[in-house]
Amino acid sequence: MSATQHTAPSGHEGADASQVYGRCFDAVVIGGGVIGLASAWQASKRGLAVAVVDPDPGHGASWAAAGMLAPVTEAHYGEEALLHLSLASARLWGAFAEELEADTGSDIGYRRCGTMLVAFDDDDRMAARQLYEFQLKLGLQVRWVSGREAREMEPNLAPGIRGALWAPNDHQVRTRHLVRALLDACQESEVAFVPERAVALEAPGGRLSAVRLASGIRLTCGAAVLAAGSWSRSVDGLPELAQVPLRPVKGVILRLAPAPLTASATPETEPPPLLTRTVRGMVQGSHVYLVPRADGSIVLGATSEERGFDTTVSVGALHDLIRLARRLVPGVTEMVLADATAGLRPATADNGPVIAAMGGDSGAEGLVLAFGHYRNGILLTPITASAVSAWLCGDPAPDEVSAFGPSRFCAPGSPGLPADGVR
Numbered sequence: 442m443s444a445t446q447h448t449a450p451s452g453h454e455g456a457d458a459s460q461v462y463g464r465c466f467d468a469v470v471i472g473g474g475v476i477g478l479a480s481a482w483q484a485s486k487r488g489l490a491v492a493v494v495d496p497d498p499g500h501g502a503s504w505a506a507a508g509m510l511a512p513v514t515e516a517h518y519g520e521e522a523l524l525h526l527s528l529a530s531a532r533l534w535g536a537f538a539e540e541l542e543a544d545t546g547s548d549i550g551y552r553r554c555g556t557m558l559v560a561f562d563d564d565d566r567m568a569a570r571q572l573y574e575f576q577l578k579l580g581l582q583v584r585w586v587s588g589r590e591a592r593e594m595e596p597n598l599a600p601g602i603r604g605a606l607w608a609p610n611d612h613q614v615r616t617r618h619l620v621r622a623l624l625d626a627c628q629e630s631e632v633a634f635v636p637e638r639a640v641a642l643e644a645p646g647g648r649l650s651a652v653r654l655a656s657g658i659r660l661t662c663g664a665a666v667l668a669a670g671s672w673s674r675s676v677d678g679l680p681e682l683a684q685v686p687l688r689p690v691k692g693v694i695l696r697l698a699p700a701p702l703t704a705s706a707t708p709e710t711e712p713p714p715l716l717t718r719t720v721r722g723m724v725q726g727s728h729v730y731l732v733p734r735a736d737g738s739i740v741l742g743a744t745s746e747e748r749g750f751d752t753t754v755s756v757g758a759l760h761d762l763i764r765l766a767r768r769l770v771p772g773v774t775e776m777v778l779a780d781a782t783a784g785l786r787p788a789t790a791d792n793g794p795v796i797a798a799m800g801g802d803s804g805a806e807g808l809v810l811a812f813g814h815y816r817n818g819i820l821l822t823p824i825t826a827s828a829v830s831a832w833l834c835g836d837p838a839p840d841e842v843s844a845f846g847p848s849r850f851c852a853p854g855s856p857g858l859p860a861d862g863v864r
């Protein structure tokens with residue numbers, strides 16, 4: 442799914458066929474990205490027999506993502522419902538990380554580092570100030586800092602920057618550590634991995650009963666979760682209500698490592714990390730971000746390209762990202778390019794996810810939808826997994842997800858539909 446070569450995370454190559462085929466699962470999860478894996482892990486911990494179907498688990502958009510947990514600096518005009526959902530999920534993140542780390546013994550790099558949104562020139566300052574006023578009106582925790590104050594907080598910012606919005610509660614997680622930990626957690630809780638592509642849902646009589654795989658095999662189940670990211674519409678047998686507008690938005694992202702130390706370097710002479718907080722930049726109307734990890738590496742992202750399912754990394758994308766980052770933090774040019782990846786953000790017509798349990802009138806009772814998380818899927822993982830696992834166990838989901846059902850795309854004039862309502 443991405444431009445780099447990956448080896449399968451060890452131990453997750455797939456279950457022995459005899460353990461899987463012919464068995465009836467309480468829930469089959471289609472898609473092993475962060476959304477499907479976290480949902481499977483939590484459902485399994487609640488006592489359900491769960492299988493994850495995915496030919497390449499963990500290597501979709503989730504493998505590319507920067508891992509910003511940033512409801513405030515991601516707040517956009519007209520997306521207030523999404524903001525409420527994002528804030529609710531951000532509040533769950535601390536406990537979610539703690540539980541995952543306790544279950545797996547791994548460090549997923551959840552860091553309460555805060556985020557600075559830096560304005561490069563006067564026009565960028567004006568745009569950032571407008572966003573700041575909007576955020577203040579929404580009651581969000583933000584503070585405006587002068588260029589000088591921003592440089593005192595992050596001395597490696599370029600001297601000419603015009604000011605910054607400081608969001609102390611926008612944090613980060615190391616996404617690839619998160620993905621590996623979720624794979625381990627699923628394994629630990631006996632989730633079965635089926636290394637295949639799901640091709641169709643079977644719901645005779647309006648009740649979901651099986652997921653058909655590319656090999657022709659049917660996995661019988663009491664429920665299914667559609668969590669295949671940008672590919673969620675590729676599965677046949679979706680009820681009409683679930684056929685919402687969905688498109689992949691390519692993001693190219695770079696991973697930069699600190700420059701190698703010289704032979705004479707000692708721990709005392711080792712340079713401090715380039716940044717300590719996440720820095721998002723507005724640079725002459727373009728956007729870029731730098732997410733510093735605890736080991737001194739930096740994740741630099743990301744492009745936003747509408748090119749279908751293409752995941753190549755163009756030279757132009759690399760050039761644009763490095764050019765923008767260098768204007769904000771000139772020292773990045775000393776770093777080493779460690780990785781370049783492209784991932785596909787699953788985007789709906791209103792930028793919000795689809796998180797819903799299909800009822801009896803849908804023609805596929807027992808189907809749970811969990812896709813379309815676009816640019817916030819890592820942030821939204823805890824609340825999505827909590828809703829999905831609750832529904833699978835017959836419990837109520839958190840209130841904040843109620844605005845994210847698929848029916849919002851059905852009314853004439855709704856996002857993604859022409860006024861006559863024809864899809």
Ligand SMILES: Cc1cc2nc3c(=O)[nH]c(=O)nc-3n(C[C@H](O)[C@H](O)[C@H](O)COP(=O)(O)OP(=O)(O)OC[C@H]3O[C@@H](n4cnc5c(N)ncnc54)[C@H](O)[C@@H]3O)c2cc1C
Nearest residue numbers: 472474501502503507508509639670692784817818819820
């Ligand atoms: C460059 C980039 C940077 C990002 N940065 C951030 C960030 O900082 N913070 C944030 O919150 N979000 C970020 N995102 C968004 C986030 O990565 C996504 O919203 C999230 O990963 C979506 O997760 P998912 O599990 O739905 O999809 P994916 O991770 O794409 O997983 C979908 C899975 O479904 C599988 N699949 C596909 N078809 C089938 C099928 N037919 N049968 C079975 N399996 C199938 C695929 O193999 C894949 O493993 C970023 C995205 C990109 C691309």
